[in-house]
Amino acid sequence: MVMVKTQITFRDFLLFHLKNSLIRFMVFSLITLFVFIANFYNAERDDHEMYRQIIIWWFIFSIFLVIRSYFSVKKAFYSNKNVQETIIYTFTVEKICIEGETFDSDLTWADVHKVKENKDWFLIYQSAQVMNMVPKKYFTREQIPELRNMIKAGHVKARLRKD
DSSP, X not given: OEEEEEEOOHHHHHHHHIIIIIHHHHHHHHHHHHXXXXXXXXXXXXXXXXXXXXXXXXXXXXXXXXXXXXXXHHHHHHHOHXXXXXXXXXEOSSEEEEEOSXXXXXXXXXXXXXXXXXXXXXXXXXXXXXXXXXEGGGSOTTHHHHHHHHHHHTTOOEEOOOO
């Protein structure tokens, strides 16, 4: 059995979003900017002003998207009180017990859609769209491999780290 008491802060939530969503945005934006700059240097003199304007608007649009993302994440976090609660997860070979301040829930491993593990989180998907975010910073060193073994024993579709 693995028991973990967690609480997700706005900072945790924001960093999760930044690491998982904005990275794609930044890669796409940098590729787009590279194409614009390459076209700028290959264009004839008359087209330079147009490309300057495109690059300026690209920067304005990128800044707008970052600011909009921040406020969207902030709204999502503060509008969902369950995410902000202290939550106790109890993992056993048979099931996951989730106990918050205002709710409690049990999931058998058969009910889990999939599990993803990254450097900072265990993401336990109840469906393709709904997940429980369990911060790894609340686990002891011994609990993480124990949970991985339970996930494997439960025959859950999982992408787990090897460390």
